Amino acid sequence: MQAAYAPFISVAESIRFEITPQSLLPGVPVAVKDNICTKGMRTTAGSKILENYVPPFDATVVEKAKKEGAGIVGKTAMDEFGFGTFSTNCAFGVPKNPLDPERSCGGSSGGSAGAVAAFKLPIVSIAESTGGSITCPAAFTGTVGITPTYGLVSRWGLVDYANSLDKIGTIGKSVYDAALLLSVIAGYDEKDATSLRTQNTDYTAFAKPDGKKLRVGLPKEYFSSAVDSGIVKEVEMLADRLNSLGFELEQVSLPSTELAIPTYYIISMSEASTNLAKFSGLRYGLQLEFDEKQNIEEYFTKVRTEGFGEEAKRRIILGTFTRMAGYKDRYYLKALKIRKRIINEFKQAFAKVDVLLAPAMPILPPKFSEIEKLEPAQVYMMDILTVAPNMAGMPTVALPIGRINGLPVSVQVIADHLQEGKAIQMASIIEGLNGR
Amino acid sequence: MEDEVIIGLEVHVRLLTKTKLFCSCENREVEEPNTNVCPICMGFPGTKPMLNEKAIELAALAALALNCKINKTFSFSRKVYFYPDLPKNFQITQYDAPIGIEGELMLLKAGRKIRIRRVHVEEDPARLVHVGGDITSASYALVDYNRSGMPLIEIVTEPDLKTPAEAREAVATLALVLGHIGVCDPSAESAIRVDANISLAGGKRVEIKNITGFANVEKALLFEIARQKQLRAMHIEIEQETRHFDEIKKTTSSLRTKESEEDYGYIFEPDLLTYHITDSMISSLAPALEELPSKRISRLISKYQIPENYARIIIYEGKNFADFFEHTADIFEDRIMLAKWSVGDLLKCLNYNRIDVSQAKITPQSYAEFLSMIKSGEITERLGKELIKEFVATGADPRRLAERYKNENFENLDLTQVIEATIKENPKAVEDYRKGNQKALQFLIGKVLEKTNNTADPKKIRDMLNARVAQ
Ligand SMILES: [Zn+2]
Numbered sequence: 073m074q075a076a077y078a079p080f081i082s083v084a085e086s087i088r089f090e091i092t093p094q095s096l097l098p099g100v101p102v103a104v105k106d107n108i109c110t111k112g113m114r115t116t117a118g119s120k121i122l123e124n125y126v127p128p129f130d131a132t133v134v135e136k137a138k139k140e141g142a143g144i145v146g147k148t149a150m151d152e153f154g155f156g157t158f159s160t161n162c163a164f165g166v167p168k169n170p171l172d173p174e175r176s177c178g179g180s181s182g183g184s185a186g187a188v189a190a191f192k193l194p195i196v197s198i199a200e201s202t203g204g205s206i207t208c209p210a211a212f213t214g215t216v217g218i219t220p221t222y223g224l225v226s227r228w229g230l231v232d233y234a235n236s237l238d239k240i241g242t243i244g245k246s247v248y249d250a251a252l253l254l255s256v257i258a259g260y261d262e263k264d265a266t267s268l269r270t271q272n273t274d275y276t277a278f279a280k281p282d283g284k285k286l287r288v289g290l291p292k293e294y295f296s297s298a299v300d301s302g303i304v305k306e307v308e309m310l311a312d313r314l315n316s317l318g319f320e321l322e323q324v325s326l327p328s329t330e331l332a333i334p335t336y337y338i339i340s341m342s343e344a345s346t347n348l349a350k351f352s353g354l355r356y357g358l359q360l361e362f363d364e365k366q367n368i369e370e371y372f373t374k375v376r377t378e379g380f381g382e383e384a385k386r387r388i389i390l391g392t393f394t395r396m397a398g399y400k401d402r403y404y405l406k407a408l409k410i411r412k413r414i415i416n417e418f419k420q421a422f423a424k425v426d427v428l429l430a431p432a433m434p435i436l437p438p439k440f441s442e443i444e445k446l447e448p449a450q451v452y453m454m455d456i457l458t459v460a461p462n463m464a465g466m467p468t469v470a471l472p473i474g475r476i477n478g479l480p481v482s483v484q485v486i487a488d489h490l491q492e493g494k495a496i497q498m499a500s501i502i503e504g505l506n507g508r
Numbered sequence: 509m510e511d512e513v514i515i516g517l518e519v520h521v522r523l524l525t526k527t528k529l530f531c532s533c534e535n536r537e538v539e540e541p542n543t544n545v546c547p548i549c550m551g552f553p554g555t556k557p558m559l560n561e562k563a564i565e566l567a568a569l570a571a572l573a574l575n576c577k578i579n580k581t582f583s584f585s586r587k588v589y590f591y592p593d594l595p596k597n598f599q600i601t602q603y604d605a606p607i608g609i610e611g612e613l614m615l616l617k618a619g620r621k622i623r624i625r626r627v628h629v630e631e632d633p634a635r636l637v638h639v640g641g642d643i644t645s646a647s648y649a650l651v652d653y654n655r656s657g658m659p660l661i662e663i664v665t666e667p668d669l670k671t672p673a674e675a676r677e678a679v680a681t682l683a684l685v686l687g688h689i690g691v692c693d694p695s696a697e698s699a700i701r702v703d704a705n706i707s708l709a710g711g712k713r714v715e716i717k718n719i720t721g722f723a724n725v726e727k728a729l730l731f732e733i734a735r736q737k738q739l740r741a742m743h744i745e746i747e748q749e750t751r752h753f754d755e756i757k758k759t760t761s762s763l764r765t766k767e768s769e770e771d772y773g774y775i776f777e778p779d780l781l782t783y784h785i786t787d788s789m790i791s792s793l794a795p796a797l798e799e800l801p802s803k804r805i806s807r808l809i810s811k812y813q814i815p816e817n818y819a820r821i822i823i824y825e826g827k828n829f830a831d832f833f834e835h836t837a838d839i840f841e842d843r844i845m846l847a848k849w850s851v852g853d854l855l856k857c858l859n860y861n862r863i864d865v866s867q868a869k870i871t872p873q874s875y876a877e878f879l880s881m882i883k884s885g886e887i888t889e890r891l892g893k894e895l896i897k898e899f900v901a902t903g904a905d906p907r908r909l910a911e912r913y914k915n916e917n918f919e920n921l922d923l924t925q926v927i928e929a930t931i932k933e934n935p936k937a938v939e940d941y942r943k944g945n946q947k948a949l950q951f952l953i954g955k956v957l958e959k960t961n962n963t964a965d966p967k968k969i970r971d972m973l974n975a976r977v978a979q
Pocket residue numbers: 528531532533544545546547548549550657
């Protein structure tokens with residue numbers, strides 16, 4: 073599988089399972105996105121600048137999975153530090169879509185989704201999303217991805233992209249698989265100040281294709297002309313079917329959706345540019361020959377020039393600009409305000425409906441040859457359906473509902489903060505309709 | 509015409525917590541480099557800060573002591589700059605909402621208050637060890653992360669200081685106030701570090717970085733003022749720059765020129781939350797504020813019935829000394845004697861040995877025993893004054909010290925013989941004394957005491973001298 077689709081950056085040489093009769097994941101292979109620390113196992117975040125980083129500790133999610141009897145089989149390919157939509161910005165090879173190797177797995181958790189899709193085994197993945205990096209690859213590979221509420225899952229051990237947005241989540245072959253892994257990794261952790269004090273929850277209890285009829289909202293901005301019409305049609309057909317089964321449907325509006333992309337990129341790049349500062353070659357980053365004639369700034373510059381990929385450099389420069397004294401009010405601080413507005417709009421919608429149903433991605437999985445032709449701004453537009461729920465920190469389940477020309481079409485089910493149960497329940501109902 | 513001098517200070521004070529600001533490493537100086545560290549304070553990718561709430565309490569206490577307005581809701585920011593002492597290349601500090609703003613500090617000698625602009629919490633960077641010279645001349649530097657992540661408050665004054673002496677007084681007063689309320693231990697190595705901003709009226713601002721020691725603050729500023737005045741006299745423009753103070757040469761030298769104010773690109777620290785100082789936290793700090801120097805002086809006077817000048821000296825020696833006094837007062841009843849000895853010989857011996865009382869090996873118990881030996885007449889006051897030197901220097905048991913002293917010196921000596929010898933050696937004084945000169949008697953008593961190494965009883969010597977000279 074690795075030879076054909078390259079979902080992994082590193083694979084485990086051997087695994088020791090710690091299994092008890094109570095284990096929730098006895099002997100289950102788990103693939104982990106390579107920006108999540110694994111003790112004694114290289115963690116690169118897809119970047120050359122971290123090619124030799126071997127963390128001396130496990131991320132909390134890794135520790136929890138191992139404690140339930142799982143084994144970490146490998147570290148999955150990703151866009152460098154999560155900067156991308158197609159996993160093409162990876163310093164260690166680009167993962168290929170198991171449904172069509174000429175196409176992308178999506179990103180940035182491309183390898184995590186690719187590994188789940190590639191193996192005919194009960195494998196699950198720990199992935200991570202900042203602005204859509206779980207929903208996108210799940211949609212492109214026809215797998216199920218859960219992006220939890222911001223703070224539900226501890227970020228201890230996650231190599232940061234944008235800390236106020238980063239969420240560790242799961243990808244599986246079914247809603248049940250993804251929900252089971254979420255049940256294991258969720259929960260309060262004192263090592264992450266932003267983690268929420270929640271009760272342990274068994275999310276598989278919601279993964280049943282029945283239960284009470286939820287009120288479903290259709291956000292009209294998510295059905296715009298920017299979305300592939302074939303995808304829109306599939307999602308509308310699904311909505312009709314739900315309606316005929318007695319689900320209450322309501323059109324809702326999230327008017328600030330069009331502001332979500334610039335807002336997201338300003339906040340995420342501002343934070344990212346500070347997170348990446350530590351990779352300067354002194355403690356972290358490449359160790360290059362130090363020329364006596366250089367001063368320390370010149371050395372840092374050389375390390376960063378050689379170590380970072382093009383997209384990382386672009387985000388460092390833009391993110392530094394948006395937080396500089398003369399521009400901070402216009403960009404960084406304004407973006408924080410709009411983010412609050414976006415959260416409020418979601419809250420208003422969830423006062424009327426239980427979940428929102430929308431297309432997951434605006435396009436079908438593209439070919440690498442098509443991706444090459446895209447400008448950075450066109451790539452950023454691929455996030456149009458995912459950045460708003462991600463910025464609002466709302467839990468989202470992405471799952472396939474059908475195929476067009478053999479390529480998967482997926483929806484996302486979005487719920488209010490900490491209402492993972494509702495999103496999982498709705499996703500299970502939809503999964504059941506497709507006769508899985 | 510004299511140029512007006514404008515001085516403002518940024519005083520970094522290490523907080524007296526058990527652990528560092530964002531991890532569980534100990535908050536103390538450890539000699540072996542890079543042994544008091546963990547992945548968090550070394551900024552390993554994947555780590556996150558965990559806030560030490562005790563540091564917030566102490567910072568709030570400092571802000572209250574300086575009469576600041578308290579920001580009851582506050583957050584942290586990232587200050588980004590690339591420097592080898594910062595493992596993350598950003599420092600977690602407070603920018604938009606510091607814990608305290610708009611405070612004041614009373615300077616007694618200057619006879620006026622200066623304004624405090626802000627008090628904020630931040631993490632200490634690592635320590636750079638310059639090898640083969642100082643920061644300006646070293647051939648290379650090593651990084652010791654033991655200090656990385658230690659909790660600091662930075663106290664920023666308004667540019668209200670007019671002389672180097674005032675600047676020194678401001679730093680000393682801050683150390684005194686914050687020491688007494690338990691915010692910091694001013695006696696600890698580099699617990700207080702000062703950046704001084706100085707300009708002549710109408711001139712550019714120069715920052716002198718990282719000065720330790722009250723006297724050095726004054727010396728650095730004196731040199732810098734002289735340098736700037738000289739440049740001005742020669743019509744050379746003073747550059748806006750950062751300078752380093754050389755503690756040995758007592759001079760400043762340029763580190764870097766600043767073309768404009770540095771832009772640190774502050775953002776909110778996204779790994780931490782917005783925190784709140786509750787009214788209950790503020791009321792829980794009230795007892796500590798009772799330890800402010802002015803209040804503690806009054807308490808010492810009324811509780812122990814000691815004169816104000818003694819109380820003042822005891823408090824101005826700092827918290828450790830005042831605590832030592834009070835702990836001794838708990839077990840030694842003659843408080844006036846205690847106060848007198850404390851501000852006199854005890855202090856003299858500590859200063860001679862250049863140690864803080866907390867570094868001396870004496871305890872309130874041994875000190876009380878020492879004083880009670882004098883009070884009971886077991887040893888003379890004069891012998892006491894001799895013994896206290898070794899007592900403070902070594903912390904040895906005072907009773908054993910006295911015994912050894914007597915054995916070595918006087919027990920076997922016949923006081924009559926000593927008096928005979930003294931009379932023979934000082935015929936002029938004897939003559940004067942016979943004529944009724946009391947000073948001559950004092951002189952002779954002193955000479956006899958000297959010969960007995962202060963072990964003999966002066967009263968007994970006087971009686972014997974009287975009897976002998978009257979013959
Ligand atoms: Zn530490």
